[in-house]
Amino acid sequence: MPAADTSGLSRRRLLLGGAAAGAGAAVALGAERAGLVPGAAPEPAIDAAGLNGERVVPFHGAHQAGVTSAPGAHATYLAFDLLAGTDRDRLRAWMRLLTDDAARLTQGRGALADLEPELAVRPAGLTATFGLGVEAVRRAGAAVPSWLGPLPAFPEIDALEARWSGGDVLVLLHGDDPTAIAHLARMLVRDSRTFATLRWRQAGFRRAYGSDASGTTMRNLFGQVDGSTTPQPGDEAFDRAVWAGPEAPAWLRGGTSLVLRRIAMNLEGWDEVGREGREAAVGRRLADGAPLTGGSEHDAIDLDKKDASGFTVINPVAHAASAHVADAGAGIVRMGFSYDDPVEAGAVDAAGRPAVSNSGLLFGSWQRDVDAQYVPMQRRLARADLLNTWTTPIGSGVWAIPPGCEEGGFVGETLLG
Numbered sequence: 001m002p003a004a005d006t007s008g009l010s011r012r013r014l015l016l017g018g019a020a021a022g023a024g025a026a027v028a029l030g031a032e033r034a035g036l037v038p039g040a041a042p043e044p045a046i047d048a049a050g051l052n053g054e055r056v057v058p059f060h061g062a063h064q065a066g067v068t069s070a071p072g073a074h075a076t077y078l079a080f081d082l083l084a085g086t087d088r089d090r091l092r093a094w095m096r097l098l099t100d101d102a103a104r105l106t107q108g109r110g111a112l113a114d115l116e117p118e119l120a121v122r123p124a125g126l127t128a129t130f131g132l133g134v135e136a137v138r139r140a141g142a143a144v145p146s147w148l149g150p151l152p153a154f155p156e157i158d159a160l161e162a163r164w165s166g167g168d169v170l171v172l173l174h175g176d177d178p179t180a181i182a183h184l185a186r187m188l189v190r191d192s193r194t195f196a197t198l199r200w201r202q203a204g205f206r207r208a209y210g211s212d213a214s215g216t217t218m219r220n221l222f223g224q225v226d227g228s229t230t231p232q233p234g235d236e237a238f239d240r241a242v243w244a245g246p247e248a249p250a251w252l253r254g255g256t257s258l259v260l261r262r263i264a265m266n267l268e269g270w271d272e273v274g275r276e277g278r279e280a281a282v283g284r285r286l287a288d289g290a291p292l293t294g295g296s297e298h299d300a301i302d303l304d305k306k307d308a309s310g311f312t313v314i315n316p317v318a319h320a321a322s323a324h325v326a327d328a329g330a331g332i333v334r335m336g337f338s339y340d341d342p343v344e345a346g347a348v349d350a351a352g353r354p355a356v357s358n359s360g361l362l363f364g365s366w367q368r369d370v371d372a373q374y375v376p377m378q379r380r381l382a383r384a385d386l387l388n389t390w391t392t393p394i395g396s397g398v399w400a401i402p403p404g405c406e407e408g409g410f411v412g413e414t415l416l417g
């Protein structure tokens, strides 16, 4: 590996004596970073060896960082139920504490009374985003947005389980390093014990950092390019779709909402489908995600284009056709992570054989108004979507995502401050 000879990695190996760096590691790394070790230049955020451990996404700002930053390679969702005694004052104290943990750990600093501060020094783009369910907003004594609460039932498709659904307070952690995520998750759960109980925890992933050039659209576990058409931060449509404005209660302006659906994907059933059938189910090519009507991944889909027999090239009940909205700013912004969990004891596939997989998508979407943007789309998809043959929603929840806060403030201050 000749290229590594001049890299930051080999400098660190020399300094720290390889993997057994021991207790001096944090000190030595700090010194190296500050340029205090002779011959050691300060490390860039992503160095020549492709390292990005020191990449920091600012925590403070007008919006919560996990909404506006590119999804990391790993995600963990935590949902809490409030204890009976967690009233408005206790809720405020808890949100201050959680904000403090997140503000430190996402910036590469240990939490207060952190016994493993070394785990904090490589945040790798870690973000923490907090959401409030209807019960938390009620206890805060604030105006409840009309759409906050469980989604309406979609009896055609839903097989929801309580163990993946609901929660009074939600935290989404995403970043490129699962160790940094695990450490922040532990600090948050530890500091929550006198305020709430952990209701559920769900983890998901995308490609590992460095597997794809950054900005490459993810592939889900059906092998599909997934997310091509979703508005990106900085797009005018993103801002219109996501940020709550004057129509929302004052405390939510500059915030948004999150819908999270845990959607099981029947990979055994998908295995039975040929390539053509798979492409027809979505209306896009597997190889590159381009619409079946031609062009490349980011070209517009043409839902009116007819084939020689006069049928539309893309079936109107193909997933992309049924989900499509003409104005992206009136739609939703999707952020998905795959999950691939151990098969549960005794699980079988449709043919009665032992199940091979327990996989799916943690489907997340940001929108300023769940009833106006998410629900009509989900209704269309519940009634008519070829993908439904292989997908089953097994978890569901809706949270209000307050705006971000500035240094010294806390997330939730607009309704608890």
Ligand code: HEM
Residues within 6 Å of the ligand: 220, 222, 224, 225, 226, 227, 228, 229, 230, 261, 263, 264, 265, 282, 284, 289, 301, 319, 320, 321, 323, 324, 325, 331, 332, 360, 361, 363, 374, 377, 378, 381, 387, 391
């Ligand atoms: C496991 C479940 C799902 C899978 C595997 C899946 C997969 C896909 C794929 C492969 C595409 C095409 C590429 C793209 O534009 O991103 C797509 C598009 C889309 N999906 Fe899904 N999806 C799922 C669930 C959902 C749900 C629950 C919703 C919303 C309620 C949704 C909304 C959309 C939208 C709005 C588009 C863009 C349509 C367009 O304008 O072309 N999807 N999805």
